[in-house]
Amino acid sequence: MKPVVAVSNLTKRFRLPLDKSTTLKYRVTHWRSASRYRDLYALRDISFDIPEGQFLGITGPNGCGKSTLLKIMCRIYEPTRGTATVDGDFSAFLELGVGFNPELTARENIFLGGAMLGLTRAQLRDKVDEVLAFAELTDFAEQKLKNFSSGMQVRLAFTVAILAKTDLLIMDEVLAVGDASFQEKCFDTFNNYKREGKTIVLVSHDLAALEEYCDRVLLLDRGQIVSDGPASEVTSTYHRMVADRARAAERGLPAGGRRDSADAAPAVEIISAGLLDRHEQNTLRFDTGDPMTLDIRLLVHRDVGDFVCGMAIRRADGLLVAGTNTFLDHVTVSSRPVGRAVSIRYTIDSLPLLAGGYIVQLSTHDMSGSSIYDAANPAASFHVNNLGGHVGLLEMEGRWQVGREEDVSPPSVARQTAG
Amino acid sequence: MSVAAPGSGRLDAIPRPRSVFHRNVNLIRELSITQFKLKYTGSALGYVWSLVKPTMLFGIMYLVFSVLLKAGRNDPHFPVELLLGIVVWTFFVEATTTAMNAIAGAGELIRKAYFPRWILVVASTTSALLTFAINTVLVVIVTLILGQLHLSLRSLVAPLLYIELAALVLGLSLLLSALFVFFRDLGHIWEILSLVLFYASAIVFPFLTIKGKSPKLADIAGLNPIAQIVQDLRHALVADVPVIPWMGGIIGPLAIIPIAITIVVLVIGFLVFHKLTPRFAESL
Numbered sequence: 001m002k003p004v005v006a007v008s009n010l011t012k013r014f015r016l017p018l019d020k021s022t023t024l025k026y027r028v029t030h031w032r033s034a035s036r037y038r039d040l041y042a043l044r045d046i047s048f049d050i051p052e053g054q055f056l057g058i059t060g061p062n063g064c065g066k067s068t069l070l071k072i073m074c075r076i077y078e079p080t081r082g083t084a085t086v087d088g089d090f091s092a093f094l095e096l097g098v099g100f101n102p103e104l105t106a107r108e109n110i111f112l113g114g115a116m117l118g119l120t121r122a123q124l125r126d127k128v129d130e131v132l133a134f135a136e137l138t139d140f141a142e143q144k145l146k147n148f149s150s151g152m153q154v155r156l157a158f159t160v161a162i163l164a165k166t167d168l169l170i171m172d173e174v175l176a177v178g179d180a181s182f183q184e185k186c187f188d189t190f191n192n193y194k195r196e197g198k199t200i201v202l203v204s205h206d207l208a209a210l211e212e213y214c215d216r217v218l219l220l221d222r223g224q225i226v227s228d229g230p231a232s233e234v235t236s237t238y239h240r241m242v243a244d245r246a247r248a249a250e251r252g253l254p255a256g257g258r259r260d261s262a263d264a265a266p267a268v269e270i271i272s273a274g275l276l277d278r279h280e281q282n283t284l285r286f287d288t289g290d291p292m293t294l295d296i297r298l299l300v301h302r303d304v305g306d307f308v309c310g311m312a313i314r315r316a317d318g319l320l321v322a323g324t325n326t327f328l329d330h331v332t333v334s335s336r337p338v339g340r341a342v343s344i345r346y347t348i349d350s351l352p353l354l355a356g357g358y359i360v361q362l363s364t365h366d367m368s369g370s371s372i373y374d375a376a377n378p379a380a381s382f383h384v385n386n387l388g389g390h391v392g393l394l395e396m397e398g399r400w401q402v403g404r405e406e407d408v409s410p411p412s413v414a415r416q417t418a419g
Numbered sequence: 420m421s422v423a424a425p426g427s428g429r430l431d432a433i434p435r436p437r438s439v440f441h442r443n444v445n446l447i448r449e450l451s452i453t454q455f456k457l458k459y460t461g462s463a464l465g466y467v468w469s470l471v472k473p474t475m476l477f478g479i480m481y482l483v484f485s486v487l488l489k490a491g492r493n494d495p496h497f498p499v500e501l502l503l504g505i506v507v508w509t510f511f512v513e514a515t516t517t518a519m520n521a522i523a524g525a526g527e528l529i530r531k532a533y534f535p536r537w538i539l540v541v542a543s544t545t546s547a548l549l550t551f552a553i554n555t556v557l558v559v560i561v562t563l564i565l566g567q568l569h570l571s572l573r574s575l576v577a578p579l580l581y582i583e584l585a586a587l588v589l590g591l592s593l594l595l596s597a598l599f600v601f602f603r604d605l606g607h608i609w610e611i612l613s614l615v616l617f618y619a620s621a622i623v624f625p626f627l628t629i630k631g632k633s634p635k636l637a638d639i640a641g642l643n644p645i646a647q648i649v650q651d652l653r654h655a656l657v658a659d660v661p662v663i664p665w666m667g668g669i670i671g672p673l674a675i676i677p678i679a680i681t682i683v684v685l686v687i688g689f690l691v692f693h694k695l696t697p698r699f700a701e702s703l
Contacts, residue, residue, distance in 0.1 A: 014701065022601065022602065022603045023602055023603055023604040024602040024604050024605060024608065025604050027602070071530075071700070074532075074533045075533045076529070076530065076531070076532075076533055076700045077700055077701060078697040089435065092532065092533060094531045094532065095531045098527065098528060098531040098532045099528055099532060101453060101457070103457055103460070104453065104456075104457075108453075111449055112449050112450075112453055115445050115446045115448075115449035115450070116446065116532055116534060117435070118435040118436070118442040118445075118446075119433055119435060119436075119442075119445075120436055120441065120442070120445040121445060121448070121449070123433050123436070124433075127433060130430060130431075131430065134430040159430065162430065162432060163430070163432055163433060164432060164433060164434075164435055165432035165433055165434040165435070166432075166435070189430070
């Protein structure tokens with residue numbers, strides 16, 4: 001069977017100009033000197049096929065080339081060498097609400113966004129109400145987009161993005177946005193696509209989601225495919241890779257060649273962050289009420305006296321759920337001796353979060369918070385499954401009490417005692 | 420307990436129209452209508468603003484050239500010719516200036532979505548054409564009422580001239596928008612060039628004035644497509660024939676050259692745009 005996507009020997013080189021040559025004047029006055037470039041290989045000789053009906057996940061650390069790969073598949077970038085052919089119609093969703101205009105109403109944006117996907121006004125006219133209903137925005141049809149909350153914009157953008165019927169759906173990091181109920185809806189849609197035999201390519205950092213939905217995951221690192229197989233296999237390779245790098249960094253080696261020797265290292269570098277379950281195992285999935293430990297490794301490059309390590313948990317759509325730091329909790333962390341790794345743990349005995357995707361942000365800074373040494377955003381991400389059926393953000397751990405008033409008490413007295 | 424999410428849980432996707440042409444035309448329409456709408460919403464006077472500028476320009480030019488300098492004193496129709504010229508010029512300069520930013524100003528779109536890039540330029544031109552069409556209709560109505568317009572068989576050429584103008588603007592827009600991505604000082608250069616072009620195109624004085632001073636200079640000035648379009652429009656719509664001849668009546672067979680230039684500009688614009696398109700996404 002012919003694959004839907006065929007990528008063969010794909011190489012992408014970006015030439016980053018070292019001189020500023022965006023004016024005609026510069027070109028005229030410097031016509032003799034050839035432009036100087038620094039070459040950056042985003043992808044190196046990548047080959048893979050995607051058969052029809054496959055749900056393919058692509059993941060990897062930042063800068064691994066996954067977004068470049070997606071953009072070449074979508075014909076936004078041209079390959080430097082090799083080919084990436086897509087057989088048939090595809091619809092791409094690289095960022096939320098591309099082509100939307102904040103000055104237009106939701107209804108107008110549906111027509112505009114739909115047109116970007118190749119749908120005509122006549123086709124969309126009968127569909128607008130359905131789209132608004134799916135996006136849960138029926139009452140806001142005539143509101144300007146700029147007045148929408150980010151969650152509302154996400155819902156509208158996603159709904160429009162899945163509106164065109166195509167054989168292949170290419171999506172970048174859509175899971176990082178939207179609340180839990182909306183993410184569920186996204187996945188319902190993906191499942192419908194799968195049932196209809198459509199092919200999906202999804203780039204994500206959300207390893208838990210990749211494990212749950214993808215038939216196959218590609219792990220990219222520094223422009224190459226380092227792992228290709230069933231999701232569970234690839235995600236454990238990924239964890240190993242991250243751990244190896246952290247160890248390498250502790251021995252004073254540059255973390256996987258990530259840092260140029262010329263770049264000044266941060267005074268206190270965040271090397272790794274992992275989430276541990278009750279058995280001290282790395283995991284990305286927790287149930288509400290589980291213990292969770294955030295395991296942080298820092299590497300001190302310079303003596304800065306005492307410093308502060310801060311953490312924050314955000315919901316996938318950016319809402320700050322909670323945050324604290326060592327200073328606020330009266331914990332002292334010293335940068336001495338320099339050159340040694342520092343291990344910091346933050347343990348939550350009973351995770352109060354309800355279902356959804358969350359990210360962890362980390363930072364190191366001085367005691368006053370005025371100078372930030374290093375920041376990792378996101379440092380880690382996790383999913384919470386909610387077994388109890390409670391809705392919202394937090395497990396309130398409240399108690400219901402039901403009692404019967406004594407038969408003799410009149411209702412008015414009962415109300416008083418209750419108040 | 421479970422709380423049902425409001426809204427329907429299912430959405431059936433729509434198949435795209437088969438014809439790529441159909442999709443592109445639809446996208447151009449949506450983009451240009453949006454652009455047109457956005458340009459004129461948010462200000463109290465809205466569309467009226469698009470009339471203020473050419474009207475002011477007309478008022479000033481009329482005062483300076485017609486009243487003070489007595490340009491076109493042998494020609495009783497000169498005010499309406501001036502008006503026609505200014506409407507054409509305003510369209511030309513606004514359309515090209517706006518279109519120059521059509522690619523560079525749409526970086527987000529170009530880096531994040533795939534669609535034929537030329538659509539952005541065509542949409543920008545279409546949106547400018549929309550304003551121009553409304554302005555032209557207004558001018559025609561007003562001048563017809565004032566009895567200044569002389570519609571005849573000659574006037575049938577006018578639509579062809581508008582097509583030539585649109586082709587010229589589109590060609591330049593393609594060229595400018597593609598080059599602007601790489602040369603950001605093109606904006607200044609184009610501003611200066613258009614100032615020169617404004618006076619070289621005999622917008623604010625009759626073209627014959629040039630011929631009166633120097634026939635040779637007229638031969639050169641007549642090669643400019645804007646000069647030719649404006650002159651021929653005046654002939655087609657206003658003419659008392661000996662006073663406002665065709666460009667061909669002034670510079671002879673050379674008058675074919677501005678038309679050839681328009682075609683060449685369109686072709687070059689298309690080729691340059693096509694050649695640079697793959698580099699847009701990486702350069703923005």
